[in-house]
Amino acid sequence: MTTPLSQDTSISAPRGLCILGSTGSIGTQTLDIVRLFPERFRVRALTAGSNADMLIEQARTFAPDCVVLADTSQLHVVEDALRDTGIEVLGGEDGLCAAATWEGVETVVAAVVGFAGLSPVLAAVRTGATVALANKETLVVAGALVNAQARAHGSTLIPVDSEHSAIFQCLVGEHPDAVESLTLTASGGPFRTRPRETFDRITPAEALDHPNWSMGAKITIDSATMMNKGLEVIEAHWLFDLAADAIDVLVHPQSIVHSLVTFVDGSTKAQLGVPDMKVPIQYALTYPDRWPAPHERLDWSTLSQLDFELPDLEKFPCLRLAYEALEAGGTAPAVLNAANEEAVRLFLEEQIRFTDIPRLLEDALGRLSESEAHSYDALVHADAAARRGVLEQARAVLD
Ligand code: NDP
Numbered sequence: 001m002t003t004p005l006s007q008d009t010s011i012s013a014p015r016g017l018c019i020l021g022s023t024g025s026i027g028t029q030t031l032d033i034v035r036l037f038p039e040r041f042r043v044r045a046l047t048a049g050s051n052a053d054m055l056i057e058q059a060r061t062f063a064p065d066c067v068v069l070a071d072t073s074q075l076h077v078v079e080d081a082l083r084d085t086g087i088e089v090l091g092g093e094d095g096l097c098a099a100a101t102w103e104g105v106e107t108v109v110a111a112v113v114g115f116a117g118l119s120p121v122l123a124a125v126r127t128g129a130t131v132a133l134a135n136k137e138t139l140v141v142a143g144a145l146v147n148a149q150a151r152a153h154g155s156t157l158i159p160v161d162s163e164h165s166a167i168f169q170c171l172v173g174e175h176p177d178a179v180e181s182l183t184l185t186a187s188g189g190p191f192r193t194r195p196r197e198t199f200d201r202i203t204p205a206e207a208l209d210h211p212n213w214s215m216g217a218k219i220t221i222d223s224a225t226m227m228n229k230g231l232e233v234i235e236a237h238w239l240f241d242l243a244a245d246a247i248d249v250l251v252h253p254q255s256i257v258h259s260l261v262t263f264v265d266g267s268t269k270a271q272l273g274v275p276d277m278k279v280p281i282q283y284a285l286t287y288p289d290r291w292p293a294p295h296e297r298l299d300w301s302t303l304s305q306l307d308f309e310l311p312d313l314e315k316f317p318c319l320r321l322a323y324e325a326l327e328a329g330g331t332a333p334a335v336l337n338a339a340n341e342e343a344v345r346l347f348l349e350e351q352i353r354f355t356d357i358p359r360l361l362e363d364a365l366g367r368l369s370e371s372e373a374h375s376y377d378a379l380v381h382a383d384a385a386a387r388r389g390v391l392e393q394a395r396a397v398l399d
């Protein structure tokens with residue numbers, strides 16, 4: 001990691017952006033940052049999954065060169081609406097990769113949710129672009145591959161996830177060998193204090209009601225199971241090159257301390273702020289500089305208490321399973337991720353119980369056959385097999 005310390009305040013040419021997943025929680029907040037600095041960014045490409053209406057609205061506001069709808073069944077709606085604009089309209093996975101490699105794109109904001117985000121991120125990395133990475137599943141599934149490609153093509157990954165942004169900020173000016181351990185903080189989600197015996201009655205509506213953060217549905221369920229923190233441990237491993245036993249998790253219900261780094265001399269640095277994703281998103285877009293912005297400040301006069309406790313791995317087995325998958329290596333994290341994506345979808349569709357999620361993940365990891373994770377095809381295969389396994393298991397539970 002480079003650590004330049006000068007603040008570039010000169011007005012340079014606007015930075016070309018592609019926002020993968022522009023209609024989501026991270027995507028729309030990224031566009032809020034663009035609105036704050038309209039002279040300094042040029043939106044070249046925007047992509048959505050299936051939300052044609054919002055994509056059309058964003059295209060009319062930001063006038064990109066191209067927009068992509070992954071779900072091609074709705075593509076004609078976008079094409080019809082933007083016919084008079086000269087904006088190129090593309091569809092499917094090929095379209096996502098075209099957007100990620102569009103001419104003039106210098107920074108790709110990776111804010112698609114899930115495994116679907118992997119192939120456009122790999123395409124972006126191969127052009128040497130800077131990738132502002134929110135899509136943690138990309139590194140969970142393919143950390144070795146993405147890092148190898150980034151090294152080969154001179155691409156830089158800058159974390160957007162608040163914990164990883166905090167660590168990234170703490171590491172500015174530090175030598176990698178000076179780091180002893182990382183501590184990821186976790187809010188503990190909505191069920192931190194709820195008795196474990198009642199977990200099988202948790203409804204999707206209860207699990208979607210996060211105490212501190214407003215986010216997309218999948219990550220909100222992951223926060224409720226604490227799988228989100230497990231995915232973040234794996235993400236931290238690939239971003240900061242530390243072994244699993246040097247990455248700790250600490251529950252911090254206020255979500256003010258976003259994470260900590262402990263150094264070999266016993267000193268610890270932390271990054272603090274109100275829970276607002278716009279701050280890490282902006283930092284990922286402006287690094288190594290900080291641009292003045294009106295984001296909410298911490299009010300130290302009313303901040304009376306910061307609490308910390310160890311996570312309860314009995315209550316939240318998904319976190320333990322993520323550590324196990326990281327230790328197992330190979331395609332284990334890809335299997336865990338795929339099983340989790342399917343289990344979360346089934347829970348949101350009210351087909352399985354909250355407590356079935358870790359059961360299905362444990363089963364998927366148990367049936368894992370050892371395999372290397374260095375090729376994209378191997379990862380696609382592991383992902384598909386794990387999804388099939390979860391569906392079979394879930395059907396067996398339902399029958
Ligand atoms: P959302 O569900 O809000 O948004 C996801 C985006 O991806 C939408 O634009 C969606 O389009 C698009 N999308 C969904 N499925 C596909 C697909 N198959 N192909 C192409 N595009 C697709 O998610 P979030 O913004 O909450 O999260 C995005 C990523 O960032 C996740 O990996 C999450 O873990 C991570 N993250 C999010 C945080 C947050 O605060 N939200 C914090 C830290 C990390 P459409 O709207 O059309 O469905």
Ligand code: MG
Nearest residue numbers: 161162163232
């Ligand atoms: Mg996070």
